Amino acid sequence: MSIHPPDEVADVIVIGAGASGSVAVRELALAGLSVVCLEQGDWTRRSDFPGQRPEWELVAQQQWSADPNVRRASADYPVEVSDSEIDPLMYNAVGGSTVLYAANWVRFVPSDFRVRTLDQVADDWPLTYEDLQPYYERMDQDMGVSGLGGDPAYPPGAPPPLPPLPLGSIGRRGAQGMDQLGWHWWPGSNAIAARAYRGRSPCVRQGTCMTGCPHGAKASTDLTHWPEALSYGAKLVTGARVREITVDARGRASGALYIDRDGREHFQAASSVIVAANGVGTPRLLLNSKSKLFPDGLANHSGLVGRRLMMHPFAAVIGLYDDPLESWIGPAGQTIHSMQFYETDESRGFVRGAKWNILPTGGPLGVRWGFIGRPVAEQWGADFHRNVRRSMGHSFQWGVMGEDLPDEQNRVELDDVLTDSDAIPAPKVVYRSSANARAMMDFHVARVREAHAAAGAVETMTRTMRDCGWHLLGTARMGEDSRTSVVDQWGRAHDVPNLYVIDGSVFVTSSAVNPTATIMALALRCVEHLIEQRRDQASLT
Amino acid sequence: MTVSGRDDELRVRYAGLADVLIPAFDGMPSATQADVVTYWIDVVLALRTDLGPAFFEALEHAEGHPSEAVARLIDERPDAFSALGTLTAGAYFMNERVRELIEYPGQTTRDFVDELPLYLEMLERVDERGPIYRPTPDASHDGDME
Numbered sequence: 001m002s003i004h005p006p007d008e009v010a011d012v013i014v015i016g017a018g019a020s021g022s023v024a025v026r027e028l029a030l031a032g033l034s035v036v037c038l039e040q041g042d043w044t045r046r047s048d049f050p051g052q053r054p055e056w057e058l059v060a061q062q063q064w065s066a067d068p069n070v071r072r073a074s075a076d077y078p079v080e081v082s083d084s085e086i087d088p089l090m091y092n093a094v095g096g097s098t099v100l101y102a103a104n105w106v107r108f109v110p111s112d113f114r115v116r117t118l119d120q121v122a123d124d125w126p127l128t129y130e131d132l133q134p135y136y137e138r139m140d141q142d143m144g145v146s147g148l149g150g151d152p153a154y155p156p157g158a159p160p161p162l163p164p165l166p167l168g169s170i171g172r173r174g175a176q177g178m179d180q181l182g183w184h185w186w187p188g189s190n191a192i193a194a195r196a197y198r199g200r201s202p203c204v205r206q207g208t209c210m211t212g213c214p215h216g217a218k219a220s221t222d223l224t225h226w227p228e229a230l231s232y233g234a235k236l237v238t239g240a241r242v243r244e245i246t247v248d249a250r251g252r253a254s255g256a257l258y259i260d261r262d263g264r265e266h267f268q269a270a271s272s273v274i275v276a277a278n279g280v281g282t283p284r285l286l287l288n289s290k291s292k293l294f295p296d297g298l299a300n301h302s303g304l305v306g307r308r309l310m311m312h313p314f315a316a317v318i319g320l321y322d323d324p325l326e327s328w329i330g331p332a333g334q335t336i337h338s339m340q341f342y343e344t345d346e347s348r349g350f351v352r353g354a355k356w357n358i359l360p361t362g363g364p365l366g367v368r369w370g371f372i373g374r375p376v377a378e379q380w381g382a383d384f385h386r387n388v389r390r391s392m393g394h395s396f397q398w399g400v401m402g403e404d405l406p407d408e409q410n411r412v413e414l415d416d417v418l419t420d421s422d423a424i425p426a427p428k429v430v431y432r433s434s435a436n437a438r439a440m441m442d443f444h445v446a447r448v449r450e451a452h453a454a455a456g457a458v459e460t461m462t463r464t465m466r467d468c469g470w471h472l473l474g475t476a477r478m479g480e481d482s483r484t485s486v487v488d489q490w491g492r493a494h495d496v497p498n499l500y501v502i503d504g505s506v507f508v509t510s511s512a513v514n515p516t517a518t519i520m521a522l523a524l525r526c527v528e529h530l531i532e533q534r535r536d537q538a539s540l541t
Numbered sequence: 542m543t544v545s546g547r548d549d550e551l552r553v554r555y556a557g558l559a560d561v562l563i564p565a566f567d568g569m570p571s572a573t574q575a576d577v578v579t580y581w582i583d584v585v586l587a588l589r590t591d592l593g594p595a596f597f598e599a600l601e602h603a604e605g606h607p608s609e610a611v612a613r614l615i616d617e618r619p620d621a622f623s624a625l626g627t628l629t630a631g632a633y634f635m636n637e638r639v640r641e642l643i644e645y646p647g648q649t650t651r652d653f654v655d656e657l658p659l660y661l662e663m664l665e666r667v668d669e670r671g672p673i674y675r676p677t678p679d680a681s682h683d684g685d686m687e
Contacts (some may be wrong), residue, residue, distance in 0.1 A: 055585070057634075058589060058627075062591050110674060129677055152674075155674065155676065163657070182670070187660075194653055202652075204652070363648065365630065365631060380561070381561065385563075385566040385569045386566075393645065
């Protein structure tokens with residue numbers, strides 16, 4: 001393997017072209033900085049998405065799975081999960097996991113930033129909801145969010161730019177149940193365009209969001225950020241798997257060594273390095289970047305790189321209804337959500353809470369999913385037909401996502417044996433759910449069953465899922481103290497002043513909501529600070 | 542990797558297994574009546590090549606009466622049985638006549654409709670109950686805040 005000579009020194013390298021990396025690249029290029037993004041995946045063609053084809057549900061389980069260990073595409077790296085209760089999910093491409101995400105666009109609530117102060121567990125963030133609110137509102141505009149302002153689960157603020165997507169029969173039926181009980185619900189907020197928006201097509205409610213949107217209605221950052229970033233002069237290198245971030249004699253980041261898809265190694269020099277490779281990929285890269293100055297991995301003097309991994313526990317409660325509900329219609333996506341039991345009530349026997357949202361149950365293979373786990377005899381024979389008849393078009397799902405509190409034993413480390421196709425050590429995930437999380441999920445599943453019953457469900461089925469690690473958080477946490485955190489509130493590494501981490505790794509706590517809105521708002525806040533700092537330095541010189 | 546390219550004995554064996562899993566019932570065709578064995582299974586095997594080896598492992602270890610063979614596979618070769626079930630169900634639902642019978646038109650598209658008037662009254666009751674979030678407890682910052 002030969003190392004090709006470096007290109008010119010970039011002002012900034014961004015590693016990863018997903019949710020946070022896209023934000024950084026666009027802002028840096030817009031500010032006139034030279035920026036090179038190294039992305040191990042490639043562009044995904046919209047025509048490749050399977051949602052309009054009859055085999056959609058069958059290929060969603062493999063080629064379009066969000067699990068890299070199942071999908072096994074050339075851009076993926078394996079993740080050792082034998083010591084984990086949850087499988088981490090991701091998509092390695094331009095746009096990253098936003099290509100396959102459900103586009104639930106949900107903010108943290110104020111208490112999520114003050115968990116220690118309010119509930120005496122975990123830690124407070126080094127910023128508040130009010131600090132982040134302007135960035136949330138700007139990201140709503142950038143992503144073309146559809147929703148309805150005025151949700152009493154949140155402080156007042158600017159409404160999303162687009163009206164809410166239709167609730168459909170399933171959302172309205174679920175809302176009727178919540179109305180009966182006097183419980184909170186609100187039209188779902190989604191990064192899916194209800195109307196044509198900044199070059200994106202309006203949603204046609206096909207309901208195949210999680211295998212990529214064939215219509216270009218869902219806000220994935222290959223659509224929302226990359227065209228603009230490239231027009232400003234950003235350089236994107238696809239098929240570039242970063243092996244190591246290098247450091248100079250002073251311990252400052254000097255660039256990145258990466259391997260192209262022909263196996264050739266390259267070096268890209270830079271004045272600053274931003275890591276945006278998700279809560280598994282980022283600690284993997286930092287731990288792989290060992291040197292004399294950083295024998296335990298880059299920026300790891302705290303020993304916390306890879307520690308405190310949080311992945312939201314998830315349960316799906318499917319209700320079966322006598323009435324036809326067209327329960328394959330999208331978005332999927334969330335039609336409505338509820339924060340009724342989000343905040344702590346210690347009388348329930350646990351702290352923190354969960355968010356609920358309604359999803360369609362999909363086509364015939366999707367509705368059969370609800371019966372998996374039952375005795376095999378009840379899944380086949382005459383019951384095969386009975387189950388499909390009861391559920392196809394007559395069901396919907398309340399998804400329950402619980403807060404996962406940080407635990408240093410839940411972690412990403414390097415596997416001793418497993419490597420990717422470039423012989424780079426692969427990550428190993430070690431993860432156990434807590435007693436608090438189990439009690440929380442039991443409580444919430446019981447309440448969701450009540451919600452289904454109030455809406456008229458004749459039967460409910462509950463599934464907890466192993467393949468629910470959509471949200472990879474906490475493995476390079478932010479904080480003010482370099483002994484107990486990896487980066488500061490601007491994503492700047494305590495140990496390496498020109499190294500930044502801006503993805504979900506920096507989360508202090510996980511909240512109980514889908515994190516992409518917060519990841520991107522934080523990334524915007526961090527990168528704007530970086531740009532301001534550079535301007536200040538330039539003006540001084 | 543196809544079923545149609547295999548010998549007659551294997552195809553007959555698969556037909557027996559497929560109809561145990563998906564028999565004719567209350568107006569619905571069986572797997573063989575829905576052309577699963579003669580056509581659709583080869584289509585889905587081409588789509589899910591990852592399951593081919595386990596699927597054929599199931600067929601090769603399914604001697605004897607189909608019902609008994611299915612029971613044996615469930616106990617002794619659960620992964621092979623899982624592949625058999627996934628591909629057979631997937632093949633069955635590829636048949637357009639089957640989709641019509643279960644009233645599934647596929648993932649169709651439709652235009653935007655403003656549904657707010659349909660649920661506004663319910664939503665107003667949520668609004669009337671007031672805020673449910675806990676505000677930030679300390680408005681003043683500490684440390685190196687902006």
